[in-house]
Amino acid sequence: MCIMKKKPIKAKANLNVDFAGIKLKNPVLTASGTFGYGEELAEFVDLNLLGGVIVKGISLTPMKGNPPPRIWETPSGMLNAIGLENPGVDVFLTEKLPYLRRFDTAVLVNIFGYSMDEYVQVAERLEGVQGISGIEVNISCPNVKAGGMAFGTDVHATSELLSAIRKATNLPLIAKLSPNVTDVTEFAKAAQDAGCNGLSLINTLLGMAIDVRCRRPRLANCTGGLSGPAIRPVAVRMVWQTAKAVSLPIIGMGGIMTSNDALEFILAGASAIAVGTANFANPRATLDVLDGLESFLLEQGVSKIQDVIGKVNVR
Amino acid sequence: MPLNRLSKATVLSHKPAGRGYYRIVLNAPEIASGARPGQFVMLRVSENLDPLLARPFGISDVPAKSAIEILYRVVGKGTTMLTGRKVGEKLVVLGPLGRGFPLPDKGKTLVMVAGGSGFPPLHFLSQRVGCSSHLFLGSRDRECLPPTGILRNFRNSCTRVHIATEDGSMGSQGMTTDILNAFVTKLERKFNIVLCACGPHSMLAAVSRIANLHAIPCYVSMEERMACGLGVCMGCSIPMKGGGYKRACKEGPVFDAQEIDWSETVSLPFPQLRKQVNTSER
Numbered sequence: 001m002c003i004m005k006k007k008p009i010k011a012k013a014n015l016n017v018d019f020a021g022i023k024l025k026n027p028v029l030t031a032s033g034t035f036g037y038g039e040e041l042a043e044f045v046d047l048n049l050l051g052g053v054i055v056k057g058i059s060l061t062p063m064k065g066n067p068p069p070r071i072w073e074t075p076s077g078m079l080n081a082i083g084l085e086n087p088g089v090d091v092f093l094t095e096k097l098p099y100l101r102r103f104d105t106a107v108l109v110n111i112f113g114y115s116m117d118e119y120v121q122v123a124e125r126l127e128g129v130q131g132i133s134g135i136e137v138n139i140s141c142p143n144v145k146a147g148g149m150a151f152g153t154d155v156h157a158t159s160e161l162l163s164a165i166r167k168a169t170n171l172p173l174i175a176k177l178s179p180n181v182t183d184v185t186e187f188a189k190a191a192q193d194a195g196c197n198g199l200s201l202i203n204t205l206l207g208m209a210i211d212v213r214c215r216r217p218r219l220a221n222c223t224g225g226l227s228g229p230a231i232r233p234v235a236v237r238m239v240w241q242t243a244k245a246v247s248l249p250i251i252g253m254g255g256i257m258t259s260n261d262a263l264e265f266i267l268a269g270a271s272a273i274a275v276g277t278a279n280f281a282n283p284r285a286t287l288d289v290l291d292g293l294e295s296f297l298l299e300q301g302v303s304k305i306q307d308v309i310g311k312v313n314v315r
Numbered sequence: 316m317p318l319n320r321l322s323k324a325t326v327l328s329h330k331p332a333g334r335g336y337y338r339i340v341l342n343a344p345e346i347a348s349g350a351r352p353g354q355f356v357m358l359r360v361s362e363n364l365d366p367l368l369a370r371p372f373g374i375s376d377v378p379a380k381s382a383i384e385i386l387y388r389v390v391g392k393g394t395t396m397l398t399g400r401k402v403g404e405k406l407v408v409l410g411p412l413g414r415g416f417p418l419p420d421k422g423k424t425l426v427m428v429a430g431g432s433g434f435p436p437l438h439f440l441s442q443r444v445g446c447s448s449h450l451f452l453g454s455r456d457r458e459c460l461p462p463t464g465i466l467r468n469f470r471n472s473c474t475r476v477h478i479a480t481e482d483g484s485m486g487s488q489g490m491t492t493d494i495l496n497a498f499v500t501k502l503e504r505k506f507n508i509v510l511c512a513c514g515p516h517s518m519l520a521a522v523s524r525i526a527n528l529h530a531i532p533c534y535v536s537m538e539e540r541m542a543c544g545l546g547v548c549m550g551c552s553i554p555m556k557g558g559g560y561k562r563a564c565k566e567g568p569v570f571d572a573q574e575i576d577w578s579e580t581v582s583l584p585f586p587q588l589r590k591q592v593n594t595s596e597r
Contacts, residue, residue, distance in 0.1 A: 036547040040565075044321055056549075064559045067579060071540050071550035076364040078542060082549045085560065229364050257364065280543040281359070281368050283321060283409070 013297035014304035015290075017051065019249050019272050020172040020197035022106055022133045024051040027266065027305060028290045031253045031276030032057055032110035032136060032176070033082065037096035038103070044283035049290065052106030054200075054251075054274060055096070057138050059111070060118045060125075062088035072209050072218040077228030077255070078277060079207050081221035084112055089125045101131040108174065112138040116161050123169040135171050136251075137162065137196075140178030140203035152178035152203075155190050162194035174251065176200035177242075179231075184238045185245035192246045200251040200274070201242060202235045228277040229255040236264050243269020243310055257285065259292020269310040319345055320412070323405040327382055329398075333462035336388050336432075337398055344381035346410045350374050352440035353415030353511075353536055353569040356383070357544035359407040360397040368542050369409065370394070371564070373513070375435035376442055383410075386435045386465065412544050413568045416534055419446050419509040427451065427473075428495055428522050430514025434461045434469075436536055437513055441472040449498070450476045453491025453518065457484035492521040499529050510534065510572075516580045523572035533572035537580075539563045554579035 015026035029052045035041055038053050047053065065085025072079045087095070092109075100107050109132055113119035119137065126132055139152035139161060151157045162175055175191040177184055179202040188199055204225025209218040217223075235254025243250055252270025255277065256262050262273045278285035293305065302308060324341035332338040346356060357369035370393045376384040389395055400406060416436070419425045425448040427437045434452065438461075441448060450473045454460050457480060461469070469476050478486025479494045487494055499505065508529075512522045513536035526533030541551035544564045552560035553567060554576040561567065561574075 033549075034547060040546045056547075065549065065552065067554065068550075068552050068560075069540055070552060071542055071548065073366060073368055073540075073542075076367055078367065080542075080548070080550065085549050085552070228367050277367070277542075280548050282407075283543070283545060 013294045013302070014306075015293060015297075017271055017305060019251070020134065020174060022052070022172055024106055024272060026051040026290060026293070027270075027272040028262070028286055028293070029054055029106075029108070029251060029272055029274040030279065030286060031274035032138065034276040034279045037092070038100045039096075041279065041283050045286055047100075047103040047105050050105045050286055051272060052108055052133065053100060054108040054110055054136055055092070055100070056086055057084050057110040057112040058086055058089050058092045058122060059084065059113060060089055060121050062086065062091065067220045069218065069220055072224070074207070074209060074226065074228075075230060077226055077230030078280075079209055079219060079224035079226055080204070081219045081224035083221065089122050093125065093129060097129070097131055106133040107131055108134045108136050110136045110138050110176070116164050119161060120164050120168045123165045123171075126171065127169050132171060134174055134197070135165075135169060136174045136176050136200055137165060138176050138203070140176050140180070152187065153181050155186050158187055159190040159194050162191055162196055166195040172197040174198040174200050176203055178203050179234060179238055179254075180206050185241055188242045188246045188248065192248050196248060198249045198251065199242065199246070200253065202231070202238050202254045205231050205234065227255065229257055229261070231255050232261060232264070236268050239265055239270050240268035240312070256289065257281075259289045259296060262289050262293060263296060263308070266305070266308050267310070267312040269312075271309050321407070321409050322346070324408045326400055326402050326404050326406065329400060329402055332386060332464060334458060334460065336386050336462050336465075338384060338386050339397070339400070340378060340382050340384050341406065341408060342381060343383050343408055343410075346374075346408065347377045347379070347381050347383050350377055350383060350411040350439075351415035352418070352443050353436050354411040354413050355436070355544070355568060356385070356408050356410030356412060358385070358397070360393050360400070362407065366393045366396070369407070369544065370397075371412075371538075371541055371544055373436035373439070373536070373568075374411065375438045377439070386438070386462075388432050409544060413564055414566065416440050416511050416536070416569050417509075418444060421446050422507065424448070424504075424508050426495070426499070426508055426510050428453075428491060428510065428512035428514070428518070429461075430454070430491060430512075430518035431459065433512075433514030433536070433538070434465065437511065438465060438468065440511060441469055447474045448472070449474055451491050451495045451498070452476065452478045452486075453514070454480055456480050456482045460485060490521075492518065492525060495522065496525050499525060499531065505529050505531060508532075512536070512572075513538075519572070520577040520580065523575070523577060526572055534569050535572045535575070536568045537563045537570060537575070538568065
C-alpha cells in the first residue's frame, strides 16, 4: 500500500449522523449485495472508516441463487438476477458476523423471506445478537418468484409484513422499498405506520436485455434488476418525493459513484447513503465518496453534514 | 496488507498481434511478481461510466520482472475502446485474481487444450512448466487460431502442438477433442498426464468427459461474466456437482473438472433448451 502523507487538515467536518437511533460516524454505507459480508473488500477498504455495512440479504435457510448468466452490463449500469444466493441466517451468525464485529462500524442486516413467517423467523434470530445495529427488510428484490417484490409492490402486503416483523424485533427496522411502483410514497407511509424506523430507497429497477442474434434474454432469469448510474435520477427523485411525504429518515441509494452523486441524495433528503454497484467497478468507491463529502463540506464552509440533509432549494 | 492488488498500470506496449488479437503489456510490478498461470486481472478500459465495469482478462505472460502481458480479441464495446489506449497511458488494473492452474511436477506430461480465444492463460502456463507438454488447439478455421507469434512461442515451449480446424484449413479437420481423445487413447503412461484446458464451456465439457474416460486429472479455466472479480457480486457462478454454485472469480477460474456439473454449464438461458442440448450431445 502506497501511503501518501497528506497535509494535516486543520478544520475537520463533522460527518456524524444519527440514523433511526443508530449512531453513524458518517453517512456512507454499503448497499446490500454489493459488499458481501465485509471480508472480500476489506483488503481495499478499512471498514473502520465506514459509517456502516449493509450485508448481503440473509434468509432463514441457505439459498443457491439463480442459474447463470446472472449479470449483463448495460449503458452506465448493469442488470443482475443473482437470486439472493446466501448461506442462511445460522451460517451468517456463526461464520460471517464474528468477522464484522471486529470493526468499529454499524452492521445492518438485510433480511429476506419467501413468506411472512420466514421474514419473522429471521428477524427473531437476530434479536439480542451482539454487533447488529439494525435490520433492513428487503421487500423489493425483483429476482425471486415469491416473496421479495411480491410484498413490496402491494401496499397491504407491505403493511402486514412490516407490522409482523416489527412485533418480532426491537432492533431499528428499515424497509427497503421497491422503485417498481407508481407511487413510492404510499409504501413509505405504510412502512411508517407499521412502526419502521427508517427507509432505504431504491432497490433495483426491473429490466431486461435481449441478445438479438440468438433472440434470447441475456439473463437466464429473463428479467433482472437494473443498477448503476443509469438509475440515479430515478432514485434521487424517489428519495425527494419520499422525504417530503414521511418523517422517517432515509438511506438513499441508486448509482452513487462519487461524492457529488451522494450529495444529490443528501440534498434531496437522505440522511445516509449507500454505495452499491460502484463497489464492483472500484472496490475503494466508498472511501472515495467519503473523502469527497468531507472536502465538499470544508469547501462550502459547512461544519456538519446534518446541515445539508434535505437542503435542496426548490423555488 | 500483503500486496496492493489495485493499481494504475502504465501501458508499455500495445500493438495488433495478428488474427484480430491485440497484445498489451502493462507495467505492474506487484501483479507480475505474484501472478500464477491461470490467474486473471480486471482491467478498466476507461474511467468513464460507460462501460461501467472492468473486464476480466487472463494473464498471458509475465514478459519482464515488472510487466504483465494480455492478449485480447476485439469482441465488443469494451475491447474496442481498449484498442485506443496508447503507450504511456495509465489503466486501472486489479489483480492477480482467482486460483490458477497447478504446476505439474517434472516427471509429468502436461496436455493443454485451448479452444477459440482460450489460449492466453495456457500460453503463460507453457512458459512456466518444467515438464514435457503438448498443446491441442481447436478453432473454426485457420483465421481463428492464435496469432502466428503466439503459435511460435507454443511451438518453442511445447513438445508438440496439435491443431484441428473445423474446416480443415490448418491441421486435421474436425474437433480438437477428437484428436485429443485419439492421442490420449494411444498413450501408454496415462497416469502421468495432467490435462489443463481453457475455451468454450461446451469444449471444456467434452475435455472433461475424455479425462473421465481415461481417469486423468483435468483442470479447466471457466470463463463467465463477472462484475467485480473479487467475490462480492456473485455474478460468475459455476454450477457444482453437489448442487449450488462456486464463483469463477474466487474459487476459480481454474476448477477440477470433476467438481463441475457440466449439464448446467452450456450457456443457454433456458433450462428446457439446456436439457435438449445435453441429450443431443451424445
